[in-house]
Amino acid sequence: MKSQSKFLSIVSLIFFLLSSSPAQAQMSEITLPLKDGSVRFLAVGDTGRGNDDQYELGRVMAEYHKKFPFEFAILTGDNIYGKEKARDMKEKFEDVYRPLLDQGVKFYASLGNHDESNQRFYELFNMNGNEYFNFKKDCVSFYSLNSNYMDRRQLEWLNNTLATDDSKWKIAFFHHPPYSSGKRHGSSEDIREALEPIFVKYGVNVVFTGHEHFYERIKPQKGIFYFITGAGGKIRSGGIKKDSDFTAKGFDTDLSFMLVEIAGDEMFFQVIAKSGATVDSGKIALPQKALTKAAK
Amino acid sequence: MRAVINHYILCIATVVCAFSGVQMVSGQTPYPDSDIAIEKAFRKQVDEYVALRNRLESTLPALSTKATPEEIDAHELKLRILVQNARAEFKRGSIFDSRTAAYFLRLIKQNYPRKKRAELKTAALTADTNEVLLKVNFPYPDDQELLEMPPKLLLALPELPAELRYRFVRKALLIVDRENRVIVDFMPDAIP
Numbered sequence A: 001m002k003s004q005s006k007f008l009s010i011v012s013l014i015f016f017l018l019s020s021s022p023a024q025a026q027m028s029e030i031t032l033p034l035k036d037g038s039v040r041f042l043a044v045g046d047t048g049r050g051n052d053d054q055y056e057l058g059r060v061m062a063e064y065h066k067k068f069p070f071e072f073a074i075l076t077g078d079n080i081y082g083k084e085k086a087r088d089m090k091e092k093f094e095d096v097y098r099p100l101l102d103q104g105v106k107f108y109a110s111l112g113n114h115d116e117s118n119q120r121f122y123e124l125f126n127m128n129g130n131e132y133f134n135f136k137k138d139c140v141s142f143y144s145l146n147s148n149y150m151d152r153r154q155l156e157w158l159n160n161t162l163a164t165d166d167s168k169w170k171i172a173f174f175h176h177p178p179y180s181s182g183k184r185h186g187s188s189e190d191i192r193e194a195l196e197p198i199f200v201k202y203g204v205n206v207v208f209t210g211h212e213h214f215y216e217r218i219k220p221q222k223g224i225f226y227f228i229t230g231a232g233g234k235i236r237s238g239g240i241k242k243d244s245d246f247t248a249k250g251f252d253t254d255l256s257f258m259l260v261e262i263a264g265d266e267m268f269f270q271v272i273a274k275s276g277a278t279v280d281s282g283k284i285a286l287p288q289k290a291l292t293k294a295a296k
Numbered sequence B: 001m002r003a004v005i006n007h008y009i010l011c012i013a014t015v016v017c018a019f020s021g022v023q024m025v026s027g028q029t030p031y032p033d034s035d036i037a038i039e040k041a042f043r044k045q046v047d048e049y050v051a052l053r054n055r056l057e058s059t060l061p062a063l064s065t066k067a068t069p070e071e072i073d074a075h076e077l078k079l080r081i082l083v084q085n086a087r088a089e090f091k092r093g094s095i096f097d098s099r100t101a102a103y104f105l106r107l108i109k110q111n112y113p114r115k116k117r118a119e120l121k122t123a124a125l126t127a128d129t130n131e132v133l134l135k136v137n138f139p140y141p142d143d144q145e146l147l148e149m150p151p152k153l154l155l156a157l158p159e160l161p162a163e164l165r166y167r168f169v170r171k172a173l174l175i176v177d178r179e180n181r182v183i184v185d186f187m188p189d190a191i192p
Ligand SMILES: [Fe+2]
Pocket: A078, A112, A113, A114, A175, A210, A211, A212
């Protein structure tokens, strides 16, 4: 009798341990529509620490990839903290996302204030030797920018490339957030001053950034949707100011990443915490102006 | 006659300053060179460095844009050693001589407001750059933060070739090679 109850407690303990594993237990339902032919990706930043939390989040990403097979991921910078030797690239990136890499998920990086310029040569970051670059997926045009060194050369390239870009969706991703309710860094006003007029002029719709170690959806600014998704490796708990006018939704108590799906004129997003919980979700419709322009 | 006397006074002052190490700050002391001449001299020094490092880099196997981390490490290290050996005699001030440093200080002051400069100073002093040794020809450690350069300042300062970067470390402004991380030169006290 005694040994039977001991056996039962061991079984319940194993069951408890298995069920409390974040990648298995608390998976949310996917709220994204999974439409045929849609563009699907993951967005995350400030990842490259090689710590347990980053690995755990990597496992949650891989679990969600099974439910929502995204084709690629965008990194909003601080891809590798600390040393950047070959072994660091492996421990702080390759090993963490191995399940996704093995599934053929491509990572497109942008550079943060902890990233060496030489990352642009690293095959798995798909930067092709460039600190800033553009790539297209169907009707979506992506701009990876280097907000750490926004010089004349880069601004001219951005102006010229956007001027001839007739994609329906234009999405920029980079490290420093033009709008942020972070207590530590806050809005990067210099970057806002440099980029916002260009984004407005050429109809950039959505911007993903990092640098702040939390998730924040900013209320639309001049028609642009800004997201901070910098909780990929370490959380700044309580890092979001409570009384900020910018915040539409903030989450600063756990690591997180974004799943995004673009189908026609709509962009859907779902934000997943390391616990597996959905902490934000929604839909953005392309403004009428952009639709008319894209139709021409 | 008066102009000739003034010219001699200026020459003597320049010689005295050069020997005593006193910095001639534009706007305070009459200065014979125009800004254009200073920029031209600056660009010449910068271009000379770039020509040297590119010549040295051409002796190495080209780095693929789809490289492995090991290939990136090896290329960076080889290029750094070549450049360090070739520039072993270089001292601080080869690019930021006193005239150029004064010119840069003026540009920063004129183009970046006082409030912004104070913010930049705080950011630079609190950045994770404590282990950067301010020494010409030394590498900028790869585990140290690269503080973002304000776009407004980048537009105001003379544009560098793509191989080089301006970086603030504490109060100093550095010129760093973005591929081998060699500190090419720096000016201390660059945030007025
Ligand atoms: Fe950062």
